[in-house]
Amino acid sequence: MKTQDYIDREQRYLASNYHPLPVVLNKADGCWVWDVEGHKYLDFLSAYSAMSAGHLNQRIQNALISQLNTLGVPSRAFYTDKLGAFAEKLCILSGMDQMLPMNTGAEAVETAIKAARRWGYQTKKIPKDKAKIIVSSGNFHGRTTTIVGFSSEAEYKRDFGPFDGGFVETPYGDLDALERIAADPHVCGYITEPMQGEAGIVMPPEGWLAEAQAICKKHNVLFIIDEIQTGLGRTGKDFAFQHEINNPDGLILGKALGGGVYPVSAFLASKDVMDVFDAGSHGSTFGGNPIAAAIGLEALSILEDEQLSLKSKTLGDYLKQSLIDMNSGYVRDVRGAGLWIGMDIDPDKISARTLCEQFKDEGILCKETHETIVRFAPPLTITKDEIDWALGRIRPILQSV
Numbered sequence: 001m002k003t004q005d006y007i008d009r010e011q012r013y014l015a016s017n018y019h020p021l022p023v024v025l026n027k028a029d030g031c032w033v034w035d036v037e038g039h040k041y042l043d044f045l046s047a048y049s050a051m052s053a054g055h056l057n058q059r060i061q062n063a064l065i066s067q068l069n070t071l072g073v074p075s076r077a078f079y080t081d082k083l084g085a086f087a088e089k090l091c092i093l094s095g096m097d098q099m100l101p102m103n104t105g106a107e108a109v110e111t112a113i114k115a116a117r118r119w120g121y122q123t124k125k126i127p128k129d130k131a132k133i134i135v136s137s138g139n140f141h142g143r144t145t146t147i148v149g150f151s152s153e154a155e156y157k158r159d160f161g162p163f164d165g166g167f168v169e170t171p172y173g174d175l176d177a178l179e180r181i182a183a184d185p186h187v188c189g190y191i192t193e194p195m196q197g198e199a200g201i202v203m204p205p206e207g208w209l210a211e212a213q214a215i216c217k218k219h220n221v222l223f224i225i226d227e228i229q230t231g232l233g234r235t236g237k238d239f240a241f242q243h244e245i246n247n248p249d250g251l252i253l254g255k256a257l258g259g260g261v262y263p264v265s266a267f268l269a270s271k272d273v274m275d276v277f278d279a280g281s282h283g284s285t286f287g288g289n290p291i292a293a294a295i296g297l298e299a300l301s302i303l304e305d306e307q308l309s310l311k312s313k314t315l316g317d318y319l320k321q322s323l324i325d326m327n328s329g330y331v332r333d334v335r336g337a338g339l340w341i342g343m344d345i346d347p348d349k350i351s352a353r354t355l356c357e358q359f360k361d362e363g364i365l366c367k368e369t370h371e372t373i374v375r376f377a378p379p380l381t382i383t384k385d386e387i388d389w390a391l392g393r394i395r396p397i398l399q400s401v
């Protein structure tokens with residue numbers, strides 16, 4: 001079968017909820033992937049930051065296989081030997097007190113919403129069913145009906161209503177607006193990305209995160225950070241919040257926590273917040289199963305042992321500066337942190353999609369977000385030589401304007 005045959009079959013039998021680049025992958029190793037016709041590409045997307053440890057990472061594979069050969073999914077009706085070790089490591093690394101394991105990112109966000117609301121009723125004494133959660137404009141937290149209900153992106157919610165309510169939007173990065181909304185005594189939490197990924201690698205003003213946390217503290221509002229995309233080294237720190245603050249009240253993780261091979265997500269919080277959950281109040285058949293725990297534990301060990309956050313910072317600074325230095329007429333802005341970079345493309349000159357297709361033809365796989373942003377997020381295990389290889393192919397395209 002050729003490339004087009006695979007594409008035709010997917011298009012015939014799958015819902016059209018994605019718009020993939022026309023390349024059919026069947027093999028990977030490290031930062032490289034291959035298509036069914038044997039072409040080799042440098043992965044500059046890492047499964048939207050899930051594949052930070054690199055494809056076919058030997059340590060992740062060993063953790064998976066050895067766990068598969070020992071104990072699979074007994075459910076949380078019983079204690080198991082790996083979950084405590086995973087939770088302990090993640091709590092120590094993040095500085096949070098306790099974790100509640102789930103599978104996908106959206107499930108961990110839903111967990112945070114439940115925690116914030118219960119804390120609002122039980123601790124802040126908000127009247128029954130009146131709790132409000134603040135969210136940021138331009139947010140992306142997943143695709144459940146509750147979550148898309150508070151998205152500011154019309155297309156994410158079109159004809160999926162009615163929505164729950166209970167959410168108030170504040171302009172991302174605007175501290176005055178946040179202060180006004182947080183003063184409402186019915187507000188229990190503020191859930192936000194520390195830097196916005198799907199919105200197009202949007203960086204808030206410097207100092208914003210620390211100030212936002214102070215405002216939430218002043219008004220007794222939980223400050224909950226969604227680091228599903230920015231966490232685990234992606235922005236040059238273990239967690240993006242560490243660029244400005246010690247600890248939020250709640251932390252949401254996913255993607256790279258599963259080593260790129262298994263859905264592992266978590267909601268972490270201070271003990272007083274996590275205490276709102278009691279037996280039967282929340283759960284998941286697969287959440288925190290031994291395979292997830294073994295992989296999560298190994299993904300965290302790799303992050304530490306291979307100093308991926310430091311690598312992300314050093315190589316990310318280099319990649320970003322090299323892109324800025326290209327001075328491309330297509331590019332209005334280059335921004336980001338660590339190996340998480342967005343190029344804002346001038347739509348009058350070229351579409352982000354067309355650029356991604358041109359990069360693909362030169363052996364680099366990345367993806368547009370919205371019509372005008374190209375995101376670069378290679379595995380954090382990438383080498384400087386591999387980045388130079390990519391720059392050598394990106395430069396002629398960006399300078400062809």
Ligand SMILES: Cc1ncc(COP(=O)(O)O)c(C=O)c1O
Pocket residue numbers: 048104105106107109140141142143193197198226227228229230254255
């Ligand atoms: C910040 C953020 N939150 C939540 C999600 C949703 O995660 P999932 O697709 O695993 O449900 C994503 C996915 O891109 C994300 O970037």
